[in-house]
Amino acid sequence: DAMVIQNPRYQVTQFGKPVTLSCSQTLNHNVMYWYQQKSSQAPKLLFHYYDKDFNNEADTPDNFQSRRPNTSFCFLDIRSPGLGDAAMYLCATSRPRTGVDEQYFGPGTRLTVT
Amino acid sequence: GQNIDQPTEMTATEGAIVQINCTYQTSGFNGLFWYQQHAGEAPTFLSYNVLDGLEEKGRFSSFLSRSKGYSYLLLKELQMKDSASYLCAVLDSNYQLIWGAGTKLIIKP
Numbered sequence: 001d002a003m004v005i006q007n008p009r010y011q012v013t014q015f016g017k018p019v020t021l022s023c024s025q026t027l028n029h030n031v032m033y034w035y036q037q038k039s040s041q042a043p044k045l046l047f048h049y050y051d052k053d054f055n056n057e058a059d060t061p062d063n064f065q066s067r068r069p070n071t072s073f074c075f076l077d078i079r080s081p082g083l084g085d086a087a088m089y090l091c092a093t094s095r096p097r098t099g100v101d102e103q104y105f106g107p108g109t110r111l112t113v114t
Numbered sequence: 115g116q117n118i119d120q121p122t123e124m125t126a127t128e129g130a131i132v133q134i135n136c137t138y139q140t141s142g143f144n145g146l147f148w149y150q151q152h153a154g155e156a157p158t159f160l161s162y163n164v165l166d167g168l169e170e171k172g173r174f175s176s177f178l179s180r181s182k183g184y185s186y187l188l189l190k191e192l193q194m195k196d197s198a199s200y201l202c203a204v205l206d207s208n209y210q211l212i213w214g215a216g217t218k219l220i221i222k223p
Contacts, residue, residue, distance in 0.1 A: 042118075042201065042213035043157070090156055102147060103211065105156035 003027050004106035006091050012112045013081050021076040021109045023091030032074045033103065034066060035090040043090055049074065078111075086113045116140045118214035120202050125220045126192055134187045134200050134217045142207020148176050148187045149201045151216065157201055160187070189219075197221045 005024045013019040025032065030051050035043035047066045048055050054066065063085070065077040078085055088110050092103040117139045126132040138146070145164040149157035163169055163178035163185060175188040187200055199216035206212055 040122075040199075040215065040218070042215045044213075045210070088154075101145075101205070101209070102159045102162060105158070108154075108156045110154070 004091060004093055004104050006089075006106035006109050008109060009107060010110050010112075012114060013078075014114055015083065016080045019078050019081055019111070021078075021089050021091075021111070023074045023076075023106055024072050025091075025093045025104075025106075026072070027093055027104060028071060029093035029095055029104070030071075031094045032068060033090075033092040033094075034074070034076050035092065036085075037088045037090055037108075046076070081111070081113045083113050086111055116204075116206065116212045118202055118204060118212055120200075120214045120217045122215070123218045123220065125222060126189075128192055128194060128221055128223050130192050131188065131190050132192060132219065134189075134202075134219065136185045136187070136202030136214060138183050138185070138202070138204045138212070138214075140204045140206045140212050143180060144205040144207065144209060146176075146178055146185050147203045147205070147211070148174075148185075149203065151199045151201060153198070160200075192221050194221050194223070 007022050033048040034046045037043040045057050046060045049068045063079050067075045088108045090108045091106040094103045120136045147162050148160040150160050151157040161176040168177045173190045178185045199218050201216040202214040203211045
């Protein structure tokens with residue numbers, strides 16, 4: 001029944017050691033999003049894909065990269081994690097501009113940087 | 115700039131009613147969402163308003179006034195499981211979701 005799946009749920013990485021977070025969806029939604037959320041803060045949009053069109057937010061650090069090899073999968077690569085990158089990373093999907101167009105979230109990956 | 119304001123924290127009693135307010139200033143408006151987020155979990159969709167007025171869905175209702183840039187989420191017959199953060203988010207003219215920081219709702223017995 002799972003619609004947006006994120007793996008792993010908890011990830012520990014060392015300072016400066018590259019890490020990849022993954023997201024998959026069974027909803028066949030065109031749009032996929034990556035958010036970073038720190039404690040008691042609003043989710044911060046990092047990137048989104050409209051189909052294969054990649055949209056990078058202006059203030060997303062270069063340290064963050066993303067790949068979407070097909071409709072179902074999306075990856076977030078953090079090239080050199082710093083202590084400030086410790087956060088919950090949320091993947092979400094939506095249908096493009098139809099009806100309510102709500103975003104469906106995965107359970108998130110909590111990243112710890114040691 | 116774009117801005118969503120909502121109270122940081124609210125406390126209410128089990129069985130009571132609570133209203134969580136949200137004001138917004140965004141470039142364009144294509145609807146307002148309320149999401150519920152339990153600690154350590156992902157946000158889940160509660161409601162969507164694009165026209166003025168009240169939308170009722172069980173114990174939860176959401177109100178919108180576009181002219182005032184204002185919305186509220188009304189929770190009735192509060193249960194302990196309603197303890198969570200409630201996030202207000204506005205879809206702007208570019209169909210980007212602008213998020214508030216959330217209101218942490220604490221329910222006391």
